[in-house]
Amino acid sequence: MGEQAVDAELRRVAALTGGAPLSVKFYDEHRAEGALTAARIIQRSGSWREACAAAGVETNKAARTYRRRWSREDLLGWVRDYLAADGQPSYGRLSAWLREQPDAPSANTIRNTFGTWTAVLEAAMAPAGEE
Known part of the structure; x- marks a missing residue:
């Protein structure tokens, strides 16, 4: 599956009711048969956020942000x-x-x-x- 097809599938799933912002879980539950899994997309893109950004799709925020508490x-x-x-x-x-x-x-x-x-x-x- 080429990048354009991956981007199109991300956009399709994100357009579904409940698909925006697009989460890994929602994508995997609604992806078309034969479409790449979220895990495979992440492997190819480096991160879910990067994949969604490349497709022009809003993604969910990171569950946590870390900051260094101690120097x-x-x-x-x-x-x-x-x-x-x-x-x-x-x-x-x-x-x-x-x-x-x-x-x-x-x-x-x-x-x-x-x-x-x-x-x-x-x-x-x-x-x-x-x-």
Whole structure:
């Protein structure tokens, strides 16, 4: 199925009652037999929003938007406080300690920001401004 045919099918389904804005679920429930699935369209286009935009179809908004709540320095501050409180630091113990702290980030948030537990420790122990 070529791009023009995909675009035409997206427009057809979006024009149905309840089709605007066009969701993946609505499209898959109403697509013509033999038309590409939403998953295949996403593979080809990169995202549902991109596919719909190319076809000139309004799409639903993202279910969530994420914003970074803590800066790298904020996260390092949490880790430094933990290191000062625990003489035998480990990722598991950091995780448990953070759960006890009001409004603290998760250990996963910290590790995902820095890559690995070793990188977290290196950044936290580096002199200020060198992490």
